[in-house]
Amino acid sequence: MLAAKVIMEQGVHVEGINFFTGFCVEGHTHAIREHNSSKPNRNNALWVAEQLGIKLHIVDVIEEYKKVLINPKHGYGTHMNPCLDCKIFMVNKAKQWIVENGFDFIITGEVIGQRPMSQTKSKMPIVSKQSGADDLLLRPMCAKNLPATLPEIEGWVDREKLYGITGRSRKPQMEMARNFGIEDYSQPAGGCCFLTDKFYSAKLVDLWKSQGTKDYELDDIMLLKVGRHIRPKAHFKLIIAREEGEGRFLQGYKKEFISLYCSSHPGPLAIIDGELSAEDIYFSARVVARYGQGRNEEQVDITITEKDGSERVIQVKPFAKEEVPIEWHV
Amino acid sequence: MFKQKMMQVFKETLNARRLLCPLPVIRTQDKVKQLQPGDLLEVICTDPGVMHDIPAWCRINGHTVLETSSGNHEYIITIRVGE
Numbered sequence: 290m291l292a293a294k295v296i297m298e299q300g301v302h303v304e305g306i307n308f309f310t311g312f313c314v315e316g317h318t319h320a321i322r323e324h325n326s327s328k329p330n331r332n333n334a335l336w337v338a339e340q341l342g343i344k345l346h347i348v349d350v351i352e353e354y355k356k357v358l359i360n361p362k363h364g365y366g367t368h369m370n371p372c373l374d375c376k377i378f379m380v381n382k383a384k385q386w387i388v389e390n391g392f393d394f395i396i397t398g399e400v401i402g403q404r405p406m407s408q409t410k411s412k413m414p415i416v417s418k419q420s421g422a423d424d425l426l427l428r429p430m431c432a433k434n435l436p437a438t439l440p441e442i443e444g445w446v447d448r449e450k451l452y453g454i455t456g457r458s459r460k461p462q463m464e465m466a467r468n469f470g471i472e473d474y475s476q477p478a479g480g481c482c483f484l485t486d487k488f489y490s491a492k493l494v495d496l497w498k499s500q501g502t503k504d505y506e507l508d509d510i511m512l513l514k515v516g517r518h519i520r521p522k523a524h525f526k527l528i529i530a531r532e533e534g535e536g537r538f539l540q541g542y543k544k545e546f547i548s549l550y551c552s553s554h555p556g557p558l559a560i561i562d563g564e565l566s567a568e569d570i571y572f573s574a575r576v577v578a579r580y581g582q583g584r585n586e587e588q589v590d591i592t593i594t595e596k597d598g599s600e601r602v603i604q605v606k607p608f609a610k611e612e613v614p615i616e617w618h619v
Numbered sequence: 620m621f622k623q624k625m626m627q628v629f630k631e632t633l634n635a636r637r638l639l640c641p642l643p644v645i646r647t648q649d650k651v652k653q654l655q656p657g658d659l660l661e662v663i664c665t666d667p668g669v670m671h672d673i674p675a676w677c678r679i680n681g682h683t684v685l686e687t688s689s690g691n692h693e694y695i696i697t698i699r700v701g702e
Contacts, residue, residue, distance in 0.1 A: 335675040
């Protein structure tokens, strides 16, 4: 937001690009989980564009992003976050976009030292070079600490009016925001990508391990964001809704997976991912019963819905707490 | 006598059910590119976030939201494509 504002203040026409990889936190989490409904249910990129009065182009890069995540040249961060490769990929896509749409250069909001993996001073030229953007990539927030780029050399922007911010502190940016009269802004970065999340990353690794291959479809990575994931055996996994919003979301997958819920007592909807024997389904029913209000009963009814919509009811004894060991939780 | 110029308005429906934001916005954006100014697009979604996101996208890109409605966990937004 601030980088765009700095450049717009110099009379340059700016439009926004937002890449959707499938791993963005905000939109999906807000949509799925009931308990997030008190937060502003907005897409921050759209909101920022509207505040700035600029157009925003949201680009679906789900398919292309797979090669970045599956085989990152520069490796992963603390979890499954391929931050440097991700940045190179996105700047490369932005370079393609400006060529196709008649724009002259790219700006990003990067600040030297703000992120440990992808925003160090030594990584900045790597992103510029390996993305193919080279000196068409301008970072207005820290430009004074970097070699002049083409927009500065050509005088399209005044380098003297750019900034030299470094480090993790957001105080300089907050002061800039105040000076620009910007009172409301999205919270500083971190946690905007599921791949930086320890628990999500563990689920992704589990998915790849169970498949025997590092690959995914959009539905796979969406489902990793939802519910409790319990893998009692290597060949199947249960996804159990934690609240009503998640239950509604999982309803949408009843044609792709066997689903089950406790029909004699209030309880969550669950789907099962894997090839199942009758014994596995019975076993799964006992797990699901554990998460319903009939968990302390001797017997509960579990309704099982096949992918074709046919239903049957079985009676099971819910597992006790100690019968669902923590190791099953992905 | 006067001549009344009749404009043929094209109306298309986009099924964005089960998609979570920003995918309904992306699909809307892609569909609008295929339409002409004045055409109408009805987008049917299941993510309540579209009630904020699609109108915001329309505002910044010069399109008009004519109508929004919801019911039975579905959200329907009708857009008139701008210039």
